[in-house]
Amino acid sequence: MKSDSLSSNSIFFNFDLSSLNTLHLNSYAEYFVEIENIEQLKVLTKNLKFRNMPWKILGGGSNLVLPPKINGLVLKINNKGLKLVSEDNNFWYINSSAGEIWNDLIQWTLMYGYFGLENLSLIPGTVGAAPIQNIGAYGVEVKDFIWEVNCIDLKTGVEKKFTNSECLFAYRDSIFKKMSHSHYLVWDVTFRIPKNNILHLEYGDIRAELKKLSLKEDFPPHIAQAIVNIRQKKLPDPRIIGNAGSFFKNPIVSKVVHNDLLKKYPNLVSYEVSVKSVKSDKSHISDKEDNSECKVNSYKLAAGWLIDQSGWKGKKLGLVGMFEKQALVLVNYGGSITTSNEVQKLATEIINDVKNKFGVQLEPEPIFW
Ligand code: EPU
Numbered sequence: 587m588k589s590d591s592l593s594s595n596s597i598f599f600n601f602d603l604s605s606l607n608t609l610h611l612n613s614y615a616e617y618f619v620e621i622e623n624i625e626q627l628k629v630l631t632k633n634l635k636f637r638n639m640p641w642k643i644l645g646g647g648s649n650l651v652l653p654p655k656i657n658g659l660v661l662k663i664n665n666k667g668l669k670l671v672s673e674d675n676n677f678w679y680i681n682s683s684a685g686e687i688w689n690d691l692i693q694w695t696l697m698y699g700y701f702g703l704e705n706l707s708l709i710p711g712t713v714g715a716a717p718i719q720n721i722g723a724y725g726v727e728v729k730d731f732i733w734e735v736n737c738i739d740l741k742t743g744v745e746k747k748f749t750n751s752e753c754l755f756a757y758r759d760s761i762f763k764k765m766s767h768s769h770y771l772v773w774d775v776t777f778r779i780p781k782n783n784i785l786h787l788e789y790g791d792i793r794a795e796l797k798k799l800s801l802k803e804d805f806p807p808h809i810a811q812a813i814v815n816i817r818q819k820k821l822p823d824p825r826i827i828g829n830a831g832s833f834f835k836n837p838i839v840s841k842v843v844h845n846d847l848l849k850k851y852p853n854l855v856s857y858e859v860s861v862k863s864v865k866s867d868k869s870h871i872s873d874k875e876d877n878s879e880c881k882v883n884s885y886k887l888a889a890g891w892l893i894d895q896s897g898w899k900g901k902k903l904g905l906v907g908m909f910e911k912q913a914l915v916l917v918n919y920g921g922s923i924t925t926s927n928e929v930q931k932l933a934t935e936i937i938n939d940v941k942n943k944f945g946v947q948l949e950p951e952p953i954f955w
Contacts, residue, residue: 596620597636597659604922606647606662608710609952610828611918612925613652615642615660622664622685624738624773630661631743641740642955643771645684646711649719649830651954653926663714663771668694671776678779679733684714684772688721692810695779701806702731702779705786707813710824710831714772718762719951720755724813725789729755733778735762737770746770757886758835758951785809791816820912828918829909833933834889834948844885847944851895855888889940889948890914896939903932926954 601618604610617636621627630636640658644650665683668691672679678700682691688711692703705726715721720729732755735748754761762770787793787803795816801808822829838861839847848854861884893899893913900910905920906928916932918924937948 601660602922603644603647603652603656603660606644607650607652607830608646608648608824608828609651609830609916609918609929610824610921610924611652611929612654612922613656614654615656617659618662619659620662620664622666624665627661627738627771628743630659631740641769643714645715646687648710648824649715649952651830651926651929651950651952653955656955661771663712663773665773667774670698670700676781678781680777680779681774682713682777683774684712686713687711688713688716696807696810700779701783703728703777704806704810705789705813707810708817713775717753717755717760717772717775719758719953720760722758723817724792725786727755727757729753729760731777731779732775734776735772736774736776737762738773740769740771745773757838763953821915822909822911822917828921828924829915830952832889832914832951833908833916834893834914834936835951836886836889837892837946837948838884838886839946840882840884843945844887847887847946851944855891856885857888859884859886887946892940892944892946892948893936896936896943898936898939903935904928906932908932908936930954 596619598618599616601615603613603615607613619630636659642656642658642660644660644662663685665685667683668686669681670678671681680695680700689708691713692707695703705724706721706728709721709723716728717732717735720727722728729750732750732753735753737746737748739746748761752761762772783806785804787809792809792812793803795812796803796808799812799815801812821831838859844856860881890913893908898908899913901907902919905924906916906918909915909917916929933950940946940948
């Protein structure tokens with residue numbers, strides 16, 4: 587229902603968000619507005635009725651668990667624009683508006699020969715969401731390509747740029763995920779792409795897929811094609827079945843915990859990683875809480891394997907379940923009648939089962955509003 591018109595904004599009241607979140611959960615925003623340019627945003631930040639309400643920022647809705655009712659104003663960021671802003675001997679600097687679809691940016695870089703982002707092909711969502719959870723896939727994380735994140739302070743309407751180090755990137759984490767920074771809206775992102783592109787082919791089935799498709803190992807558009815194929819085979823298409831990609835982070839444990847688990851479960855799937863430091867009192871550590879620069883070798887466990895071994899692969903609870911081809915992906919079979927309560931119930935059961943069986947604490951990857 588349309589409620590209000592600001593000079594260039596249309597504000598809707600009691601707006602259905604089920605088609606704007608990839609889990610397709612039942613969710614209504616008290617107020618909703620689409621933002622295409624900075625003037626629209628400035629008008630809103632000065633509007634007395636709206637400026638005092640809570641604001642929530644929506645990108646592609648691919649990493650969110652939305653509640654049935656959202657109080658205040660939901661802003662969908664739809665600004666568009668992709669350009670090469672500068673280059674030197676070593677790097678291309680590319681700027682993308684937050685509202686661009688992530689995979690459109692990848693396709694554009696591949697078309698112009700700015701290679702480097704190919705392993706991040708087909709990750710759902712918008713460019714603005716990419717730095718928030720430091721998206722990653724197939725051995726690559728977006729933090730390695732982000733030069734600067736340009737935000738708007740929603741309290742003042744003033745721009746604030748965050749350099750790469752100010753973003754405090756970690757595994758699926760950044761400063762923007764923290765509550766105290768939720769008043770910053772990501773408006774555009776500048777990427778710095780090295781001209782001597784390092785190819786990452788070692789992860790998963792990339793090499794096998796390239797061979798199967800008779801594609802070249804050293805040509806990034808071919809690597810992108812192989813990754814698109816792998817993702818399409820393994821992950822459910824959110825247009826057909828609601829999901830938010832990986833629903834849990836891969837937990838990181840100390841060497842001691844890892845070795846104990848390996849003795850009990852010789853098939854354990856894990857990767858050695860280097861994190862800033864280990865909290866000795868916890869099996870699950872996260873480097874976001876750590877200020878120490880001490881690097882310690884730890885192990886990332888495959889959450890998909892832990893969930894699979896706990897018997898949840900392909901299993902349903904009410905209208906939701908864990909995908910039959912990939913236990914890490916929570917899927918919604920009920921469409922827009924399913925609510926976040928059902929998602930929460932299933933997530934809690936899985937967290938408890940994995941904790942009881944392996945003593946490891948899983949943490950959801952999507953953000954719960
Ligand atoms: N596994 C199972 N059973 C399952 C699923 C996985 O046993 O049902 C085992 C397999 O042995 C597999 C291993 O777990 O080799 C790891 O699984 P996979 O490679 O499928 O997933 P991942 O490495 O844990 C991460 C990202 C994905 C990303 C892939 C590919 C996280 C939480 N997830 O998954 O990201 O696409 O790597 O690089 O880090 C996303 O964030 O939404 C996402 C899909």
